[in-house]
Amino acid sequence: MNSPWLMLCTVSAAIAALGIAVETQFIHVGGRALSAASVVSRANAAAGIAVPDELKAKFRRPEKIPAPKANPLTPEKADLGRHLFFDTRLSKTGTVSCASCHNQAFDWGDGLQRGIGVTGVELPRRSPTLLNAAWLTALMWDGRAETLERQAVLPLTAEHEMGMTLDGAVERVKAIKGYAPLFEAAYPGEGVTTKTLLGAIASFQRTLVSNRSSFDRWIDGDDGAISDAAKRGFLLFNGEARCSKCHSTWRFTDDSFHDIGLESEDVGRGQFAPPSVTIMQHAFKTPTLRDVRMSGPYMHDGAMKTLDAVIDHYEDGGKKRPSLSPEMKAIKLTPGERSDLMAFLETLRGPPFQVDVPRLP
Amino acid sequence: MRTLLIVTVALGACLLGSRFASAAEHTIAITHMELQEIKEELRVGDVVTFVNEADMAHNIYITYEDGSVDNLDTQVPGMKRTVTLKHAGPAVIKCWIHPIIRSDIEILDKAE
Numbered sequence: 001m002n003s004p005w006l007m008l009c010t011v012s013a014a015i016a017a018l019g020i021a022v023e024t025q026f027i028h029v030g031g032r033a034l035s036a037a038s039v040v041s042r043a044n045a046a047a048g049i050a051v052p053d054e055l056k057a058k059f060r061r062p063e064k065i066p067a068p069k070a071n072p073l074t075p076e077k078a079d080l081g082r083h084l085f086f087d088t089r090l091s092k093t094g095t096v097s098c099a100s101c102h103n104q105a106f107d108w109g110d111g112l113q114r115g116i117g118v119t120g121v122e123l124p125r126r127s128p129t130l131l132n133a134a135w136l137t138a139l140m141w142d143g144r145a146e147t148l149e150r151q152a153v154l155p156l157t158a159e160h161e162m163g164m165t166l167d168g169a170v171e172r173v174k175a176i177k178g179y180a181p182l183f184e185a186a187y188p189g190e191g192v193t194t195k196t197l198l199g200a201i202a203s204f205q206r207t208l209v210s211n212r213s214s215f216d217r218w219i220d221g222d223d224g225a226i227s228d229a230a231k232r233g234f235l236l237f238n239g240e241a242r243c244s245k246c247h248s249t250w251r252f253t254d255d256s257f258h259d260i261g262l263e264s265e266d267v268g269r270g271q272f273a274p275p276s277v278t279i280m281q282h283a284f285k286t287p288t289l290r291d292v293r294m295s296g297p298y299m300h301d302g303a304m305k306t307l308d309a310v311i312d313h314y315e316d317g318g319k320k321r322p323s324l325s326p327e328m329k330a331i332k333l334t335p336g337e338r339s340d341l342m343a344f345l346e347t348l349r350g351p352p353f354q355v356d357v358p359r360l361p
Numbered sequence: 362m363r364t365l366l367i368v369t370v371a372l373g374a375c376l377l378g379s380r381f382a383s384a385a386e387h388t389i390a391i392t393h394m395e396l397q398e399i400k401e402e403l404r405v406g407d408v409v410t411f412v413n414e415a416d417m418a419h420n421i422y423i424t425y426e427d428g429s430v431d432n433l434d435t436q437v438p439g440m441k442r443t444v445t446l447k448h449a450g451p452a453v454i455k456c457w458i459h460p461i462i463r464s465d466i467e468i469l470d471k472a473e
Contacts, residue, residue, distance in 0.1 A: 138460040326418040
């Protein structure tokens, strides 16, 4: 259990112990680099939906949940984190928990255009899903946190989100006697500290993994798991539509930052880059498409209500400005191709990943 | 006097030569989401050329120990960007676009 990489069986047992409904079965990644010859063209797509194995392999799920050496994942930490995640007492007013904006009924987002926290003020950005957060290499829309442990501080202490101080959160949890045994089980002898509080929340978030979808079954060899339309959509996604330039890997994001030419004053990652780094102005992290909500909203500011609006934007190519990502090139899809792309995106939605809401101490 | 002048000029030429020789050139390929491993010693004054062999744009930058940054600007596929290493000590090479790209390096003092 000291390994930063927990074996699948351990995690499965741990998650089962938490009462988390899991259908996930990870598959070993056997990906190889795509050769130039494997680049998919429309002609290829039309000629019988032949999909190169090399391409499919790039989207195969990993077999283990990663965790940092400094905070190995254990069932006890995840269980403690589950309690803290749902506990509104971690907010200044006692009315908002992590689960308020990351609601499992909304695929671990909130379904709103932009989040709302303790002050009732609408936040500047949309609440992203937490699914598959264990694999993130940059967190927050602007990437200002590198780990889940560091990220957990940000909403907890943001004035309009949970509005707490870290010390205040620790003191409040210390005052709830029922938490003591949970902390002792998770972090023996360490007690309630900033480190254990944040570490537990991060650990719980690592256990939030998308359930296997029909797309995964297809990747694993069940050719009938998805429709021909979805297969054509997958080829478009990786070819002419250029989506996989950024929405790559099994999570359908490479955690990259791009200005995709949205009409927004928010400079995103540009806030943390020198002014000379033009390309980071208006740049935001590429969101995952796993369990993408077909009903939206979309983009960092939730400004787009439908997937059709999103595709319209990529067809247009975005607002032309010096920071516009070089990957943004106008595309043109026929109505049939658009329909195929939608059919493919639907296959990324597995059964909802849900946990038991805890009875709080 | 003439002998002294010749010796001085010769010594100067040698020093210049050694200084010139110390400014090595290195090439680092960026392949998809990885930087090619750097096996040679890197020294202040060395010139490093980054070659984007990926099929996507990158924007490499080097952060020195004192926090100063050399930004190489955006490189579309096939493009080369060059930087002269400025400070000795530990430094980090990263990509603004893809935070997963990272290489920790040690830059040695200029050889004299």
